[in-house]
Amino acid sequence: MNETKDTTSTDGVGIIQMRHVSKWYGDFQVLANCTTSVDKGEVVVICGPSGSGKSTLIKVINGLEPFQEGTITFNGISVGDRTTNLPKLRSQIGMVFQNFELFPHISIMQNIKLAQMKVLGREDNQARNRSMELLERVGLTDQRDKFPAQLSGGQQQRVAIARGLAMDPMAMLFDEPTSALDPEMINEVLDVMTELAKEGMTMMVVSHEMGFAKRVADRVIFMDQGRIVEDATKDDFFGTPRGDRAQLFLSKILHH
Amino acid sequence: MESGGFDFHIVFHSIPFLAKGMGLTLLLTVLGIAGGLVFGTVLALARLAPFKVLSFAAGTYVNFFRSMPLILVIFWFYFLVPLVLGQEIGAFQSVLIAFIMFEAAYYCEIMRAGIQSVRVGQAYAGEALGLTYPQNMRYVVLPQAFRNMIPILVSQAIVLFQDTALVYVVGLSDFLYSADIIANSENRLMEMYITVAIVYFALCSWGQFQVRNLQKKFAHE
Numbered sequence: 252m253n254e255t256k257d258t259t260s261t262d263g264v265g266i267i268q269m270r271h272v273s274k275w276y277g278d279f280q281v282l283a284n285c286t287t288s289v290d291k292g293e294v295v296v297i298c299g300p301s302g303s304g305k306s307t308l309i310k311v312i313n314g315l316e317p318f319q320e321g322t323i324t325f326n327g328i329s330v331g332d333r334t335t336n337l338p339k340l341r342s343q344i345g346m347v348f349q350n351f352e353l354f355p356h357i358s359i360m361q362n363i364k365l366a367q368m369k370v371l372g373r374e375d376n377q378a379r380n381r382s383m384e385l386l387e388r389v390g391l392t393d394q395r396d397k398f399p400a401q402l403s404g405g406q407q408q409r410v411a412i413a414r415g416l417a418m419d420p421m422a423m424l425f426d427e428p429t430s431a432l433d434p435e436m437i438n439e440v441l442d443v444m445t446e447l448a449k450e451g452m453t454m455m456v457v458s459h460e461m462g463f464a465k466r467v468a469d470r471v472i473f474m475d476q477g478r479i480v481e482d483a484t485k486d487d488f489f490g491t492p493r494g495d496r497a498q499l500f501l502s503k504i505l506h507h
Numbered sequence: 508m509e510s511g512g513f514d515f516h517i518v519f520h521s522i523p524f525l526a527k528g529m530g531l532t533l534l535l536t537v538l539g540i541a542g543g544l545v546f547g548t549v550l551a552l553a554r555l556a557p558f559k560v561l562s563f564a565a566g567t568y569v570n571f572f573r574s575m576p577l578i579l580v581i582f583w584f585y586f587l588v589p590l591v592l593g594q595e596i597g598a599f600q601s602v603l604i605a606f607i608m609f610e611a612a613y614y615c616e617i618m619r620a621g622i623q624s625v626r627v628g629q630a631y632a633g634e635a636l637g638l639t640y641p642q643n644m645r646y647v648v649l650p651q652a653f654r655n656m657i658p659i660l661v662s663q664a665i666v667l668f669q670d671t672a673l674v675y676v677v678g679l680s681d682f683l684y685s686a687d688i689i690a691n692s693e694n695r696l697m698e699m700y701i702t703v704a705i706v707y708f709a710l711c712s713w714g715q716f717q718v719r720n721l722q723k724k725f726a727h728e
Contacts (some may be wrong), residue, residue: 315631342637344617352632356650365646418636 260460266291272321280394281307283477292451296464299474305457309424313344343422345415349430351407357495360395363414385413389443405436459504473497517695518702535671540664542607547614553725571614581605585677598677621652665714681722
């Protein structure tokens with residue numbers, strides 16, 4: 252189904268490569284033989300019904316969740332390998348969570364500075380400058396001394412994106428970044444993500460925002476019951492008739 | 508010496524002696540809390556560690572000490588440890604070690620609950636940024652856990668403050684024992700015991716007041 256584009260092949264070009272990845276929680280299989288790859292600069296949107304394994308699919312990429320079968324490599328480094336320095340690998344992959352997960356006990360500035368200093372070893376003023384650049388970019392410089400709870404959801408998520416970008420990652424993973432937001436705040440977050448995509452950031456985005464997918468995605472992956480059911484270019488995904496499950500899902504989320 | 512009627516003059520005369528006793532009480536409380544907290548945190552990290560041997564050992568320690576009366580632990584360290592070591596370790600040192608080992612078991616359980624009260628997403632966020640497990644604990648999880656625990660930690664500190672009165676069994680002159688010495692030698696039991704009760708009540712009430720303040724403060728943030 253995905254011969255149309257060679258980016259879905261697994262022959263070594265992708266910065267993220269998954270081959271035949273399976274994962275179980277006890278007897279329950281959350282990921283079933285998932286194979287895909289993401290090229291540098293590519294934006295891939297992953298959608299599917301809840302419980303289909305889409306969040307798990309991106310959490311195994313930076314090793315936040317273990318997997319039992321298959322291989323995943325990021326920039327040529329095997330994620331599942333016991334000898335891999337996971338903290339170092341993760342520092343090269345930004346991640347944005349559904350519930351923002353800013354650290355509530357420290358200021359916005361400290362949230363963005365923390366890992367720059369502790370992981371990358373940047374000096375305080377270096378980290379501060381980089382943080383200011385990113386806060387400016389997401390339009391929140393005046394919020395820098397506040398605590399996360401004092402910001403709106405949309406603002407918190409923009410800070411979370413800045414925090415991820417501060418590590419100068421090679422790719423960004425987004426786990427339903429707008430699902431916990433009030434409707435009027437969704438666009439401010441999607442705008443930041445759109446800009447990021449246009450600048451050439453490699454992105455994997457779990458989202459039901461099909462408008463966003465149509466605007467910026469290169470490829471769309473549709474998952475159901477732990478399987479990658481569709482993995483196609485954006486035009487193919489939205490243009491041609493799909494499998495029953497994907498069609499039903501699309502009709503449901505596009506009509507409200 | 509008259510014994511009828513109240514005569515609180517004796518209280519004022521004995522303030523320096525009582526203050527010295529209170530000094531010991533506070534010293535034992537502060538050192539007991541500090542040591543118990545450090546050791547309790549280590550135990551909690553061990554209990555939550557992914558290594559079975561470590562978590563089992565820490566769990567056994569906690570269950571054991573939580574099953575023992577504090578006074579028995581004090582007796583051990585005072586009477587039995589010198590037998591094992593072959594030398595005296597002194598009354599103060601022995602009760603201090605007893606308090607730390609005993610309190611650590613309770614602090615461990617408070618810490619464990621505190622660490623588990625931090626949302627798992629927070630640990631994920633720290634890990635995703637590339638923090639190592641110790642860094643994640645140090646900068647992300649523990650500060651939040653401590654904050655959630657402060658009220659109960661202070662409550663536990665107040666309990667220890669009261670429990671330090673048990674040191675009279677090894678002959679240490681804490682606040683209560685100092686007052687007791689005067690009460691008996693001057694035959695002013697009522698005056699001294701009332702004074703002691705008022706002081707304990709005032710200090711513990713102040714402590715509880717601080718706990719409520721902290722709870723309010725954190726509720727606002």
